[in-house]
Amino acid sequence: MKKEIRQAIYDKYIAPTKKERPDYIGVEIEMPVVNLSGQAVDEAVSIEVAERFIDHFSFIVSGRDADGNITSAKDTQTGDILSFDCCYSNLELSFGKAVGLFEIKEGFEKYVCFLNAEFAKHGYTLTGMGVNPHADINHNLPIQNERYRMLYHYLHSYLKHTDEVDMRFHKRPDFGTFTSASQVQLDVSYEQLTDVINVFGLLEPYKAILFANSYLPDYPEFLCVRNMLWEHSMQGYNPHNVGMFGKSLTNTDELIDYIGTQSIYCTMRDGKYVNFTPLTVNEFFSHDLVEGEFFDGKGYRKIEFAPEAGDLEYLRTFKFEDLTFRGTIEYRSSCCQPLSEALTVAAFHTGLKEKLYELKGIVENDEVIYSHGFNATELQKLLSKQKLPEYIDEGAVERQLIRILDLASAGLQQRELGEEVLLSPLYERVYRHTNPARTMLDGIKNGIPIESYIRQYAAI
Template sequence: MKKEVRQAIYDKYIAPTKKERPDYIGVEIEMPVVNLSGQPVDEAVSIKTAESFIKNFGFIESGKDSNGNITSAKHEGTGDILSFDCCYSNLELSFGKAVDLFEIKKRFEDYCRFLNAEFAKEGYTLTGMGVNPNADINHNQPIQNERYRMLYHYLHSYPKHKNEVAMRFHERPDFGTFTSASQVQLDVRYDELTDVVNVFGLLEPYKALLFANSYLPDYPDFLCVRNMLWEHSMQGYNPHNVGMFGKKVSGIDELIDYIGTQSVYCTMRDGRYIDFTPLTLDEFFSRDSVEGEYFDSEKYQKITFVPEISDLEYLRTFKFEDLTFRGTIEYRSSCCQPLSEALTVAAFHTGLKEKLYELKEILEKDDVIYSHGFNALELQKLLSKQKLPEYIDTKAVEKQLTKILDLAADGLKKRGFGEEVLLSPLYERVHEHTNPAKAMLDGIKRGVPLKSFIEQYAAV
C-alpha cells in the first residue's frame, strides 16, 4: 500500500510540475469586515454587500450556506472569485490566473472601491489587516456549510487531544474566523522544486520583518500572530502540516516521503464531511478502518469508514511554501496588507522567483541573522515578535533586506511589465525599520486611535 500511496502523491503533487505551461500568477487576498461602530458584524450586511457586488460585476453565485445565503461567486470571464472565508466577517478575493500583476491590481482596486462604498452605507469597511481588529467583539461563528462547520468543530476538539502531542495549544480555536492572509501561487518547474522550497524557507525570517500585520491583544508579544495561531492549534497537531519544513529537502524522493508524513484529518462520504484524529498518510492508508464523526443536521454522530486512495484529495496542509496539485507553490505565510499595498506580497515573491539562484546565494551566505546559532524555523518565530533578539544588528538587516528587494526588483524588471514599482512601500518599510503592525502599535502608543488605522489600511 505504501508504494501505491507514494505513486498517488507523485501523481498529485510532482507530475504537474513537469508539464510545460506558461508562467501564471494566482493571488488570493482575505480581508476583515469591520463594523466601525464597535459592534459585531451582522452577517446580513456582508451578505447584502456580496449580492450587490455580484450583480454589479456580473459574477455568478457558486456557493450557498445551509440557510441559502451566498458564500461564493465567480466571474466566468476572468476566473475571479468572491467568497467568505470561514465566516461572514472575512471576505476573500481570489483572482483567476494572470500574466502580470497590474491585471490583478486594477480589478482588486475596482472591487474594493465598490465593496467599501457599499459597506460604508452601513458604517462598515473592509480593511487591510491580518487579524480583524474586532476579533474580540465579533460573533466569530462559522458559515453554516459542510466544510466550515466541520473545520470549526475540528479546531474546537483540541482539549481532548492535549495529552497526545508535545505542544501547547492556544485557546483561540476560532482563529480561522478572524485571521486574514495574502497568498500568491506561482508555477514551479520540476528541476527547481526543491530549491524553491529550501530557498524561500530561508527567506521566511526576513518576510516576518517585512509583512507582519496581525496583532492580537491576547498575545501581545507578536506582530505576526497568524502563524502561531495555525501552528498551536489542531492544524499543528502534526508539525509537518504547518509552518516550515525545518530542514533542507535534499530531493524529490525526500519531498514525497515528507508528504507521506503529513496528516489527513477529514474526508467526505455521501456528501458529508467526516473529521477524525489526525493520521499521517502512511498510517491512514495502512488502516483497515478509521473512526470519525459527522454532523447529521442535528448533532454529531460516530462513524467508521474504510480509507480510499481518493481520500488524498482531503489532505489540507498549511505550509509556508505549500506544493499544490496545480504544479504551483502557494506562499501562505504573509498577512493581509494595507489595501493600497495589497500587491506587495505577490510582487515580492514573483520578482524573487525570477532570481532564484541569486537569492539562494545571498541566503546561504547570510551572516546577518544566520550566524548566531538559530535556524530558519527558530528565526522566523523570533522575528515575528515585537522585541527582536539583542544580537540583531538593525542596520545590517536593513542592508540585507535592501539587497533582497533590489533582487526582487531586478526580477520584475526582467519580466518587462514595470511591476517593480509595486515594491516601493517595502523599501520604505525597510528604511524605517517597520511593518504595518509595528506602525499601528507605535501610532496607538502616541495616542492615535485604532479606528484611524482601520480606515488608513482600508484606503485603496
C-alpha cells in the same frame, strides 16, 4: 510507504510540475470586514453587500450555506472569485490566472472600491489587516456549510488532545474567523521544485520582519500572530502540516517521503465531511477502518469508514511554501497588507522567483541572522515578535533587506512590465525599520486610536 500511495502522491503533487505551461500568477487576498460603530459584524450586511457585488459584476453564484446565503461567486470569464473565508466577517478576493500583476491590481482596486462604497452605506469597511481589529467583538461563528462547520468543530476539538501531543495549544480555536492572509501561487518547474522550497524557506525570517500585520491583544508579544495561531492549533497537531519544512530537501523523493508524514484529518462520505484524529498519510492508508464523526443535521455522530484512494484529495496542509496539485507553490505566511499595498506580497515573490539562484546565494551565505545558532524555523518565530533578539544588528538587517528587495526589483524589471514600482512601500518600511503592525502599535502608544488605522489601512 506503500508503492501505490507513493505513486498517488507523485501523481497529485509532483507530476504537474513537469507539465509545460505558461508562467501564471495567482493571488488570493482575505480582508477583515469591520463594523465601524464598534459593534459585531451583522452577517446580513455582509451577505447583502456580496449580493450587490454579484449583481453589479455579473458573477455567478457558486456556493451557498445551509440557509441559502451566498458564500462564493465567480466570474466565468476571468476566473475571479468573491468568497467568505470561514465566516461572514472575512471576505476573500481570488483572481484567475494572470500573466502580469497590474491586471490583478486593477481588478482588486475595482472590486474593493465597489465593496467599500456598499459597506460604507452600513457604516462598515473592508480593511487591510491580518487580524480583524474587532476579533473580540465579532461573533466569530463559522459559515454553516459542510466545510466550515467541520473545520470549526475540528479546531475546537483540541481539548480532547491536550495530553496526547507534546505541544502548547492556544485558547483561540476560533482564529480562522478573524485572521486574514495575502497568498500568492506561482508555477514551479520540476527542476526548481526543491530549490524553491529550500530557498524561500530560508527567506521566511526576513518576511516576518517585512510583512508583519497581525496583532492580537491576547498575544501582545507578536507583530505577526497568524502563523503561531495556525501552528499551535489542531492544524499543527502534526507539525509537518504547518510552518516550515525544518530540513533542506535534496530531491523530490525526499519531498514525497515528507508528504507521507503529513496528516489527513478529514474526508467526505455521502456528501458529509467526516473528521477524525489526524493520521499521517502512511498511517491512514494502512488502516482497514478509521473512526470519525460527522454532523447529521442535529449533532455529531460516530462513523467507521474504510480509507479510499480519493481521500488523498483531503490532505489539507498549511506550509509556508505549500506545493499544490496545480503545479504551483502557494506562499502562505504573509498577512493581509494595507489595501493600498495589497500587491506587495505578490510582487515580492514574483520578482524573487525570477532570481532564484541569486537569492539562494544570499540566504545560504547569510551571516546577518544565520550566524547565532538559530535555524530558519526558530528565527521565523523570533522575528515575528515585537522585541527583536538582542544580537540582531538592525542596520545589518536593513542592508540585507534592501539587497533582497533590489533583487526582487531586478527580477520584476526582467519581466519588462513596470511591476517593480509595486515594491516601493517595502523599501519605505525597511528604511523606517517598521512594518504595518509596528506602525499601528507605535501610533496607538502615541494616542492615535485604532480606528484611524482601520480607515488608513482600508484606503486604496
